[in-house]
Amino acid sequence: MARRGGAPEVSAGSMADIAFLLLIFFLVTTTIETDAGLDRMLPPIEPPDTDVVIKEKNIFQVNINKSGQLLADDNLIDLKDLRAKAMDFLDNNGDKSCAYCKGKSNPDSSDNPDKAIISLKNDRETKYSTYITVQNELVGAYNDLRNRESMRLFKRPFVQLEADYLNPETDSDVKDELKEKVQRIQKLFPQKLSEAETSSSN
Amino acid sequence: MSKFAKKKDGELPAVSTASLPDIVFMLLFFFMTVTVMKDSSLKVRNTLPVASEIKKLEKKDRVITIYVGAPDAQYEKMFGTEPKIQLNDKFSSPTDVGDYILMERAKKSQELQNVLTTSLKVDKDANMGIISDIKLELRKVNALKVNYTTGSGDAFNNLK
Numbered sequence: 001m002a003r004r005g006g007a008p009e010v011s012a013g014s015m016a017d018i019a020f021l022l023l024i025f026f027l028v029t030t031t032i033e034t035d036a037g038l039d040r041m042l043p044p045i046e047p048p049d050t051d052v053v054i055k056e057k058n059i060f061q062v063n064i065n066k067s068g069q070l071l072a073d074d075n076l077i078d079l080k081d082l083r084a085k086a087m088d089f090l091d092n093n094g095d096k097s098c099a100y101c102k103g104k105s106n107p108d109s110s111d112n113p114d115k116a117i118i119s120l121k122n123d124r125e126t127k128y129s130t131y132i133t134v135q136n137e138l139v140g141a142y143n144d145l146r147n148r149e150s151m152r153l154f155k156r157p158f159v160q161l162e163a164d165y166l167n168p169e170t171d172s173d174v175k176d177e178l179k180e181k182v183q184r185i186q187k188l189f190p191q192k193l194s195e196a197e198t199s200s201s202n
Numbered sequence: 203m204s205k206f207a208k209k210k211d212g213e214l215p216a217v218s219t220a221s222l223p224d225i226v227f228m229l230l231f232f233f234m235t236v237t238v239m240k241d242s243s244l245k246v247r248n249t250l251p252v253a254s255e256i257k258k259l260e261k262k263d264r265v266i267t268i269y270v271g272a273p274d275a276q277y278e279k280m281f282g283t284e285p286k287i288q289l290n291d292k293f294s295s296p297t298d299v300g301d302y303i304l305m306e307r308a309k310k311s312q313e314l315q316n317v318l319t320t321s322l323k324v325d326k327d328a329n330m331g332i333i334s335d336i337k338l339e340l341r342k343v344n345a346l347k348v349n350y351t352t353g354s355g356d357a358f359n360n361l362k
Contacts, residue, residue, distance in 0.1 A: 012220075012223065015223035016219070016222040016223045016226055018223075019223050019226035019227050019230055020226055022230050023226055023229055023230040023233065026230060026233045026234055026237065027233060029239060029240060030233065030237035030238055030239055030240065031237060031238065031240055032236060032237050035258070035259040035262075035265070035321065035351060036256040036257060036258045036259060036351070036352070036353075036354060037253070037256055037257070037259065037321065037322075037349045037350045037351035037352045038253055038255065038256060038257070038349065038350045038352065039257050039319075039347070039348075039349050040348050040349070040350065041346050041347060041348075042337055042340060042341050042345075042346040042347075042348060043341065043346075044341065044344070044346065045341040045342055045344075068361070079358070079361070080358070122330050122334075123330065124329065124330055124331035124334065125329050125330070125331065126329060126330040127326070127327065127328075127329055127330070128251065128324050128325070128326055128327070128328045128329065128330060128333060129251040129326035129327070129360035129361065130360070130361065131330055131333070132251040132253055132326070132350060132352060132357065132360060133251070133253075133357040133358065133360045133361060135253070135350065136253040136254060136255050136357040137357065139255040140254065140255045143255050159255075162257075163257075163258075166257070166258070166260060167260075168260055168261070195337075
């Protein structure tokens with residue numbers, strides 16, 4: 001039989017070993033990142049030029065003491081009730097200028113969502129986990145209200161709209177449309193969460 | 203007919219391993235795409251609290267990470283048991299945070315410098331004093347966008 005042309009074939013038997021080696025290298029040196037969290041904006045350090053006068057009833061004061069107890073508008077409350085309390089406050093519609101609000105229009109609570117400010121204050125010895133839980137509940141209160149409006153206007157929850165908008169894989173023309181919707185909802189319930197300087201306990 | 207009869211020699215044929223490299227390569231590519239390289243080793247205890255209203259941190263190149271927590275057992279003798287800040291690979295005091303942020307910001311390209319997020323990975327047993335110090339330093343260098351990085355879950359589990 002005549003010899004076929006070309007060099008003899010290279011054995012591919014060790015290919016699997018090489019691939020395993022690479023695989024194990026990557027398994028050891030890398031981690032699967034699960035990076036998610038609560039986004040917050042810190043206030044700028046320079047005080048605003050103009051003094052803004054805010055009515056007392058438009059501020060919802062949340063105070064966390066060093067043992068993790070919660071004081072909301074001078075009442076000691078349970079952490080589980082915070083979300084409902086915050087939602088009542090934001091949704092109150094005291095001056096009846098907010099057509100989409102469903103609050104009780106209590107004259108002693110906030111005028112409208114645009115004016116309502118939640119102020120969070122904590123002690124230096126407050127535990128971080130408590131602080132995160134409180135932050136989570138307050139952000140949750142905003143999200144719940146925004147979801148409600150988003151369901152009414154666009155038939156989709158706000159958090160979903162926002163997640164799609166922030167997702168880099170979304171097409172740019174879809175993104176423009178989402179941006180408009182997201183901004184509209186954000187305008188209905190602007191997130192005004194102020195963090196005062198930490199008090200030191202004596 | 204004899205063509206078919208010839209194959210029947212009674213023995214089981216060996217399972218072909220020719221596709222093994224392909225399978226392993228597939229796994230390899232999976233891990234290469236979904237994981238990222240470790241950039242620093244943790245020297246502090248870092249059990250993150252959980253929260254439910256979380257947003258994903260996209261784009262890794264726009265994030266600066268600060269770790270806070272009690273030093274690991276092997277560093278306890280030198281640094282004590284109070285929560286410390288870890289920047290890159292070393293323990294630091296709150297006053298170093300500003301310089302660190304400025305340094306990290308300078309490393310990034312021009313168009314990213316204004317959209318950076320500071321990710322705070324804080325152990326759930328830390329107290330707020332050290333966080334407040336960090337926040338003040340961050341405000342001094344105008345790094346206002348922060349992300350309290352947490353796991354996902356019911357936030358009330360933190361209190362247990």
